[in-house]
Amino acid sequence: MKKMIEVMDLTKTFGTYKAVDNITFEVDSGEIFGLVGPNGAGKTTTIRMLTTLLTPTSGRGLIGGYDIIRQAREVRRLIGYVPQMLSVDGSLTGYENLLLFARLYDVPSSECDGRIREVLSFLGLEDAANSLVKTYSGGMIRKLEIGQAMLHSPRVLFLDEPTVGLDPVARRNVWNHIKSLRETYNTTILVTTHYMDEAESMCNRLAIMHLGRISGIGTPEELKRRTGKDNATLEDAFAYFTGAPMETGGTLRDTLRVRRTARRLG
Numbered sequence: 001m002k003k004m005i006e007v008m009d010l011t012k013t014f015g016t017y018k019a020v021d022n023i024t025f026e027v028d029s030g031e032i033f034g035l036v037g038p039n040g041a042g043k044t045t046t047i048r049m050l051t052t053l054l055t056p057t058s059g060r061g062l063i064g065g066y067d068i069i070r071q072a073r074e075v076r077r078l079i080g081y082v083p084q085m086l087s088v089d090g091s092l093t094g095y096e097n098l099l100l101f102a103r104l105y106d107v108p109s110s111e112c113d114g115r116i117r118e119v120l121s122f123l124g125l126e127d128a129a130n131s132l133v134k135t136y137s138g139g140m141i142r143k144l145e146i147g148q149a150m151l152h153s154p155r156v157l158f159l160d161e162p163t164v165g166l167d168p169v170a171r172r173n174v175w176n177h178i179k180s181l182r183e184t185y186n187t188t189i190l191v192t193t194h195y196m197d198e199a200e201s202m203c204n205r206l207a208i209m210h211l212g213r214i215s216g217i218g219t220p221e222e223l224k225r226r227t228g229k230d231n232a233t234l235e236d237a238f239a240y241f242t243g244a245p246m247e248t249g250g251t252l253r254d255t256l257r258v259r260r261t262a263r264r265l266g
């Protein structure tokens with residue numbers, strides 16, 4: 001199985017604070033790999049380094065064999081990125097938002113319309129294509145953001161907390177699309193979440209992250225089994241590997257984010 005993401009001793013220091021502390025992991029082609037941990041664990045900082053947006057302090061990262069520092073341009077051609085913050089413009093339609101990103105990602109102009117139609121149909125957003133995005137629900141916005149990141153058919157897709165602030169139905173819907181991205185296009189997916197239930201049901205393998213470190217890697221089943229407890233949950237595994245309870249985390253922050261989103265779109 002071809003390795004699509006290889007991370008070796010990757011570290012990022014802000015001042016004296018190690019936001020990401022010597023992490024090592026690998027993701028195979030076609031896997032859905034989850035980085036799970038509470039707010040502040042270092043998930044976003046890790047994604048920013050792997051997407052070439054932030055320079056590592058030390059260590060290495062390879063995407064499709066290309067070095068994230070020395071071959072950043074090649075890496076950018078292989079990846080899509082759905083950031084934690086809002087990446088859509090509420091005053092444009094869904095179609096117009098996708099067209100902007102198609103240009104940004106250098107999709108040839110003769111292919112833009114076809115590609116946008118394909119993405120809209122994949123995400124079930126055809127009927128909303130010509131509506132202003134400020135009229136979209138949170139779940140539709142998230143799907144459009146996934147659409148923006150898949151226009152250029154990336155081999156590897158990074159999604160940072162794709163379901164935060166969504167209701168349970170919208171969360172399941174977004175996850176179903178992430179799964180079918182992998183099934184339809186064999187896209188390798190690295191996703192972060194602090195929802196343990198989602199991580200468990202949606203990811204092939206997980207890395208448990210806490211205070212910048214990865215303390216356990218494996219399938220959800222393996223991680224639970226290694227606690228030695230009968231009927232262990234993934235929360236139990238988190239506590240076992242980190243020595244800290246997994247707080248649900250981020251409620252206030254999530255609320256603020258959702259409100260900010262509403263204000264910016266409104």
Ligand SMILES: Nc1ncnc2c1ncn2[C@@H]1O[C@H](COP(=O)(O)OP(=O)(O)O)[C@@H](O)[C@H]1O
Nearest residue numbers: 014018019037038039040041042043044045046
């Ligand atoms: N640009 C920055 N400058 C200083 N500290 C930062 C910066 N970005 C992140 N941090 C800190 O690094 C830690 C990890 O943050 P982050 O990667 O956003 O975690 P997560 O995404 O898991 O919530 C946090 O303590 C955060 O405050």
Ligand SMILES: [Mg+2]
Nearest residue numbers: 043044045084
């Ligand atoms: Mg984050």
